[in-house]
Amino acid sequence: MTEPIRTCINCGSGxxxxxxxxPNCGANVPPEPSLAPTPPAKLATGRGWLDxxxxxxxxxxxxxxxxxxxxVGMLVYFSIKPTYPVLARALGWTLxxxxxxxxxxxxxxxxxxxxxxx
Numbered sequence: 139m140t141e142p143i144r145t146c147i148n149c150g151s152g153x154x155x156x157x158x159x160x161p162n163c164g165a166n167v168p169p170e171p172s173l174a175p176t177p178p179a180k181l182a183t184g185r186g187w188l189d190x191x192x193x194x195x196x197x198x199x200x201x202x203x204x205x206x207x208x209x210v211g212m213l214v215y216f217s218i219k220p221t222y223p224v225l226a227r228a229l230g231w232t233l234x235x236x237x238x239x240x241x242x243x244x245x246x247x248x249x250x251x252x253x254x255x256x
Contacts, residue, residue, distance in 0.1 A: 143155050144167065144170070146160040146162065146163060146165060146167060147165070147167075147168075148160060148163050148165035149162050149163040149165065151163070153167050155170065156170070181222065181224055181225070182218075182222040182224075182225045186224055189222065189224040189225040189228060190224065190225075190228040191228075192225055192228070193224075193225045193226070193227070193228025193229035193230075193231075193232060194228055194229075194232045196211070196214065196225075196229050196232070197211055197228075197229050197231075197232025197233045198232060211229060211232075211233040212233060214229065215229050215230050215233065
């Protein structure tokens, strides 16, 4: 017989490992928490730093080649994110930072044009 490792929340008696109901009162017992380690993120190149470099290159390449890099880059980002999360994260940051800088520059220039002439 297996040794009780859990306690029933209903009656307080010992519940054997793997049991779904308490043998004493018949109350449902929540499943045991999984102790299995989570697998590491899958890498496209086998090396984390190389995935980051590749993601940065793809982000810059999409801006330079297509001119609408944010759109193309985000399509690539969403297509590779489930399979290669490290590469996708580097690509996403490479696309996000220039977009934020351009948006900030646009707001500064617009503000100067609106309020600078007064």
